[in-house]
Amino acid sequence: MMPDSVQAAARIPLLELDEERNAIRRWQDHGDQEALELLIRSHARQAWSMAVRYTDNPVHQEDLAAEGVLGLIRAADNFDLGQDVRFSTYAGWWVMNGVTSAATRIRSVIDVPVRAVTEMRSGKMAEEDQSVITMAMQGIVALDAPMGDGTQSFMDALVSADLTPEETAAAESLHQVQRRLIESAMTGLNDEEAEVIRRRKLQPVPETLEELADAMEMSRDRLRQVERRAMTRLRRFLLDNGFHKAMLN
Known part of the structure; x- marks a missing residue:
């Protein structure tokens, strides 16, 4: 049974390297469903972690995490056991593709960014911005609606261009995977x-x-x-x- 929340996913222990590769081999060579489930459950935290970056809505989080899990399955299908790379690094690309593609289908307006909510709750945001976020979270304000002279939306005003340390690390891992794929393609x-x-x-x-x-x-x-x-x-x-x-x- 797959975890139904980011907290539940985080409690599932990660596989050791030999266990991880054995599960991938059993799935790819023999179609072993138990091996696939073991592998996906241990990496479900990747799908949930990506999902919560895009929405605070629990229903939408579950939908996005499900798409991320599909990305994990595709990664398990395509993982090259001859490469010296952990499954989590390779799968990150598939998970991100699944979640980001699904996000635009699930809702035409993405929920308030997690960072903006954190700043609001910690008192680091101006009162006017706090009001905007509160209304947006309640479904009163569309974040892509124009504001002021119409050249900027609420989303433009609230989203920070700076990457978090986690996002920076994820981007570097994905860059490495992309580089290896290009080298293989060549x-x-x-x-x-x-x-x-x-x-x-x-x-x-x-x-x-x-x-x-x-x-x-x-x-x-x-x-x-x-x-x-x-x-x-x-x-x-x-x-x-x-x-x-x-x-x-």
Whole structure:
């Protein structure tokens, strides 16, 4: 049985590395449902932790956490046991994709940010802002409604651009997973395609079409064909391994 709250999820102990990998192997090789449940229960805290960042509404938290659990299952399906990485790090990408995609479907207006509620309750917020948050929590004010001259919404005014330490750590873990996925995707290209992608897409200052065509002694039309073919292969690999379409535009 899956935990029904963030507190319940936090009480479930994490698996040791060998237990974690054994559960993944049993699920991938034999379809062992008990192994999958053991793995998901021990990492359900990831789904709940992500869900509570997006809403204070218990009903919506449960819905978002359920989407996060689906992300954990997809991660269990796709995890490469040959990689030297913990399941929680790899699964973080799938959980975030599941929760963030579901958040916009569940409600057209996301609840008040957790940080804003914390600041209100600790007395660190102006009285006027406290009133806005209170009304929003009661469903009286839509946070995306325009305010003042119409150029800013209540959400714009309340959300801090600074990352919390937890968000910073999560972002770094996801960046590492993304980098490994891109490196794996590059191995599916031939030498010519890989060189074009590295020099046109992965350098701090990408080379222009003209510069690279001259350097590789090919026509610009030929270079465009190679680049398009390589990007199509990369997109297919990355989408199959958890990248969101919006990130590949």
